[in-house]
Amino acid sequence: MRSLATALAVGVEVALILLLVSLSSGMLRENSKRISGVGADIVLQPPNSSLVLAASTGAMSVKIADLVSRIEKVRAVAPVYLQLNTSGGLGLVWGIDLESFDRITQGFIYLEGRGFQGPNDVIIDDIYAEGRELRLGDEVKLMNHAFHVAGIVEHGKGSRVFIPIGTMQELVGTPRQATLMLITCHQPSDIPQVTAELERRLKSYPVFDMSSFAAQVEEANRDFGPIKFFTNTVVFIATLIGFFIIFLSMYTATTERTHEIGILKSLGANQGYISLLFLKEALMLGGLGFLLGLGLTFGGRLFFQWLMPTLHHQLPLWWLLFTGFLALFSAGLGALYPALRAARQDPIEALAYE
Amino acid sequence: MKTILEAIELTKIFKTGKIEVAAVQEVSLKVREGEFIAIMGPSGCGKSTLLHLLGGLSTPTSGRVLVDGEEVSSGKDAVRTDIRRRKIGFVFQRFNLLPTLSAQGNLEIAQEIHRNGSRNRKHVEEILNLLGLEKKTHHKPSELSGGEQQRLAIARAVINRPAILLADEPTGNLDTRNSMVVLKMIQELNRALSQTILMITHNPEAASIANRLIEMRDGRIVSQQQDGEWNRAEDRMSL
Numbered sequence: 352m353r354s355l356a357t358a359l360a361v362g363v364e365v366a367l368i369l370l371l372v373s374l375s376s377g378m379l380r381e382n383s384k385r386i387s388g389v390g391a392d393i394v395l396q397p398p399n400s401s402l403v404l405a406a407s408t409g410a411m412s413v414k415i416a417d418l419v420s421r422i423e424k425v426r427a428v429a430p431v432y433l434q435l436n437t438s439g440g441l442g443l444v445w446g447i448d449l450e451s452f453d454r455i456t457q458g459f460i461y462l463e464g465r466g467f468q469g470p471n472d473v474i475i476d477d478i479y480a481e482g483r484e485l486r487l488g489d490e491v492k493l494m495n496h497a498f499h500v501a502g503i504v505e506h507g508k509g510s511r512v513f514i515p516i517g518t519m520q521e522l523v524g525t526p527r528q529a530t531l532m533l534i535t536c537h538q539p540s541d542i543p544q545v546t547a548e549l550e551r552r553l554k555s556y557p558v559f560d561m562s563s564f565a566a567q568v569e570e571a572n573r574d575f576g577p578i579k580f581f582t583n584t585v586v587f588i589a590t591l592i593g594f595f596i597i598f599l600s601m602y603t604a605t606t607e608r609t610h611e612i613g614i615l616k617s618l619g620a621n622q623g624y625i626s627l628l629f630l631k632e633a634l635m636l637g638g639l640g641f642l643l644g645l646g647l648t649f650g651g652r653l654f655f656q657w658l659m660p661t662l663h664h665q666l667p668l669w670w671l672l673f674t675g676f677l678a679l680f681s682a683g684l685g686a687l688y689p690a691l692r693a694a695r696q697d698p699i700e701a702l703a704y705e
Numbered sequence: 706m707k708t709i710l711e712a713i714e715l716t717k718i719f720k721t722g723k724i725e726v727a728a729v730q731e732v733s734l735k736v737r738e739g740e741f742i743a744i745m746g747p748s749g750c751g752k753s754t755l756l757h758l759l760g761g762l763s764t765p766t767s768g769r770v771l772v773d774g775e776e777v778s779s780g781k782d783a784v785r786t787d788i789r790r791r792k793i794g795f796v797f798q799r800f801n802l803l804p805t806l807s808a809q810g811n812l813e814i815a816q817e818i819h820r821n822g823s824r825n826r827k828h829v830e831e832i833l834n835l836l837g838l839e840k841k842t843h844h845k846p847s848e849l850s851g852g853e854q855q856r857l858a859i860a861r862a863v864i865n866r867p868a869i870l871l872a873d874e875p876t877g878n879l880d881t882r883n884s885m886v887v888l889k890m891i892q893e894l895n896r897a898l899s900q901t902i903l904m905i906t907h908n909p910e911a912a913s914i915a916n917r918l919i920e921m922r923d924g925r926i927v928s929q930q931q932d933g934e935w936n937r938a939e940d941r942m943s944l
Contacts, residue, residue, distance in 0.1 A: 614801045617762065618861075619790025620818045621783060695782075698762045702801065 357600040358639040364593040365644020365678050370651045371585050372670045375578065377663035382443075383569040387561065388507040390456045391429075391533035392542050394564045395419065398555040400530065410528040411556070413516075416451070419534060422548050424541035427454035430529035432519045436493050436512070444493055445510035446519025455533045456508050463487050464502035470518045472501035479511040482660045494522050590681045593640070597633050597685030605629060605693040612693050613701025622694035629690035630683060637682025641675050706737035708771075709868050709901045710759060715768035715778075717754050717924075728754040730924040731768070736869065739899040741892075743906055743915035751924040752905045753873055759903065760793050760871045761785035773868040790819055794862030798874035800854040802846040802861070808833060809842045812861050819865035832860050852883030859890055863900060870894070872904040876911055888914055 397411035413430045420428045432446035449466050453459070459466070462477055464487045473491050480503045485491065491498045491512075498514060520526045536545050542560060549558045559567065605612070615625055652664050717729040728751045736742055744752050757763045759770055761777035764785070770778040777788045795801075802811050812829045833839050836856050838849075846854050855875060862870055875891065876884035892914045894900040906912050920928040 610801075611803055611805075614803055615814075615818070616786065617760075617789070617795045617797075617801070618815050618818050619786055619793070621786045621790070624818060699757055702762075702797070 353600060353603070354636060357596055358636050358643055360596040361593050361637055361640020361678055361682065362643030362647050364589040364596075364681070365641050365674050366647035366651055367589045368586050368674050368677070369644065369648040369666060369670065370655075371582060372674075373648065373652060373664040373666045374655070374662060375582065376667055376670075377665040379569045380665045381663035383565040385507055385509055385511075386568060387565040389509045389533060389561075390535065391561050392536045392539065393534040393546055393549065394559045394561055395532035395534060395549060395553070396557045396559070397530065398557075400557065410525055410530055411532070413527050413529050415553070416529070416532060418552070419532060419549065422545060422552070424537050424545055426535045426537050427451060429455045429533040430516060431509075431531040431533060432516050432523070432525075432528065433510075433530045434494065434519060434523055438492050438495055442512065443510055444512045444514060444519070446516040447513050448516050449513075452513075452533070455535050459502070459504035459508060462503045462505060464500070466502055467515050468501055470515055471496075471498050472515070473498035474502045474504055474513040475500055476504050476506035476508075476511045478506045478660060496522055586677070590677050593637075593678060593681035594685040597636065597682045598689065600636070601629055601633050601686040601689035602692075604632070605689045608693070609696060609701050609704035612696050613698050613704065616696065616698035616701060622691075625694040626690040629693055630686050633682045633686030633690075634679055637679045640682070641678040644674070644678065706739065708735050709738050709740075709773055710734070710736040710903070711769075711771040712755075712759060713769045713771075715755070715758055715770065716766050717751075717758055717763070718766045727924050729758060729765070732924075732926055734759075734919070734926065736901060736903060738901055739895070740917060741895040741902045741904070741915045742917045742919060743904050743912035744919045744921060745906060745909070745912050746921035748907075750921045752921055754924075755921070756871050756873050756903070756905055760795060761789050792868040794865070794867035794870045796855070796859050796862045796870065796872040796875045798877035800846065800851075800858045800878070802854055802858055804846055807843045807845060808838055808849065808857050811846070811857060812864055815861045815864050828864070832864060836860055850883070851879050852886050855879060855883070855887050856890055859887065859894070863894060863898075869901045869903060872902065874905055874907065876906065876908060884908070884911070 395411075395415070410432075416428045416430045419425060429451035430448060431452070434444050434446065436442055436444045459474065466472075466474065473493065475485060475491070479485070480500070483491075485500055485503075487500050487503065489500045491500060493512065493514065496518075516529070520528060534545065534549075536542050546558050546560065549556070612625060615628075648666075655662050656664070712732055712734040715729055715732040715734075716727065719726045719728055730751075732755060744755070746752050754763075758765050758778070759772075761770070761772070762785075764780055765778050768778065769776060772788055772792050775788050775792070777785055777793075779785065803814065806814060809826075809829055812832060813824045813826070816824045816829070830839070830842070833842055836853075838844075838853060838857065841849060841853065846857070849857065855878070859870075859872075859875070862872075870891075872891065876887055879887060888911055891902060891904065895902050902915075904911070904915065912918055916932040918930045919926055920930075
């Protein structure tokens with residue numbers, strides 16, 4: 352029973368790490384996919400901006416859109432203002448000029464309703480609507496401002512939530528500013544020439560090919576200080592908990608089995624043999640815990656998907672292997688002292704132990 | 706006859722705070738190959754302490770113990786453990802079988818320790834057949850009678866053919882019938898296989914099957930009698 356409880360506790364440690372990684376990786380990957388799905392060829396950012404879009408504070412004048420549109424071989428330009436929304440959940444809201452945004456994306460596919468009819472309208476994608484059980488005309492609170500659902504669109508084009516860029520600028524207090532310019536060219540072969548021209552004319556403005564932009568945004572988010580720190584802290588604490596659980600379990604086991612240790616010593620079992628017995632047991636518990644943790648992780652994923660369908664999960668293989676290593680490592684480390692203590696028992700005292 | 710075990714001026718003093726108790730005092734003893742020795746004496750006379758010293762389970766305060774020419778009284782646990790593994794078999798009053806292992810498992814683990822990992826299942830099965838435990842191969846010790854447990858413990862002690870078998874009150878926890886069975890088994894080991902045996906006992910009938918009887922009092926050997934100097938075993942008990 353104690354062994355099962357110990358393995359289960361290690362399983363919780365494993366599930367905690369894997370669920371956290373799975374959720375954060377899934378969200379980053381899904382975000383990256385949506386950015387790619389916008390359909391732009393080139394992305395222009397303001398000077399001093401960050402690839403961690405939620406944390407980027409840089410902005411540029413929307414007039415730059417006019418300048419860009421005059422560049423040869425540019426088909427369309429759409430200014431976008433991205434803002435992190437914290438009311439009613441965490442997520443990026445895109446402020447868009449619907450007309451220019453539609454030229455870039457070939458237009459939203461409306462499942463219900465239509466585009467903005469007023470400054471307080473919001474367009475949401477189907478996953479967001481399903482997750483929050485929203486219908487046309489429902490009120491949505493974003494950035495402490497009430498919006499009404501004007502349209503529900505098919506997911507995959509940038510964000511899950513879109514509001515008019517003018518309203519966004521007003522709410523944020525930066526009139527006629529944008530945080531991104533989405534650009535499309537007439538032909539894919541025009542991209543290098545347009546990129547070069549943008550770099551020449553707007554020297555301090557970062558210019559990205561869309562194919563690399565999404566990947567770089569994902570990478571930057573993954574390496575973003577607070578996220579990385581949070582992930583590392585959770586992994587460290589979970590490993591530490593696993594270590595202490597195994598330590599306590601094996602310490603109790605060696606005390607309970609003192610008499611058996613004495614028997615083994617009388618048979619001539621050396622310290623290495625006895626240490627190894629306990630280490631092997633701890634590693635088996637760690638391994639079993641890892642398998643239970645995998646089960647808990649997949650169960651947890653199903654539960655979260657049922658609870659919040661908007662959440663995406665992705666479990667990178669190397670994290671799976673790393674967590675397996677952590678489970679075994681914490682088990683081995685936790686059993687080390689109890690195993691050595693058992694091996695050093697005096698045989699006479701151990702045999703006399705009741 | 707080759708000397709299998711030799712104790713030279715063996716003394717063991719236990720300290721409790723400032724009080725010193727000499728459990729064994731200047732004991733010298735030689736055990737020849739194939740001999741069967743019984744040690745008798747009242748409780749607290751130092752029999753078990755002597756057995757632990759002879760088997761390398763503890764170290765003497767002074768003196769030496771040689772088992773088959775190797776010193777087992779050194780302070781190093783690893784050295785004593787290695788000699789125990791290769792040359793000594795123990796049988797205890799409490800049987801001391803591993804409760805989580807089956808009868809077969811208890812024999813196999815002794816093989817595994819002795820042979821650094823290898824097991825010989827066929828040999829184990831042969832021994833279980835000899836003990837009449839072939840139908841209880843997979844039984845845990847708690848599912849065996851006291852006599853069966855002690856027979857299994859003896860089999861475990863000799864499975865690797867040790868140079869000497871040290872038995873500490875092997876019949877102490879058994880009824881008369883099972884005591885007889887166990888003593889017969891020990892006697893057979895000595896007679897048929899020339900197993901050298903040193904046995905501690907309170908039971909004069911058990912002691913009577915030995916070739917030599919040693920009497921201890923207050924940590925010292927006070928008398929030694931060879932076979933024939935007291936009534937022959939066959940006359941006093943029929944096993």
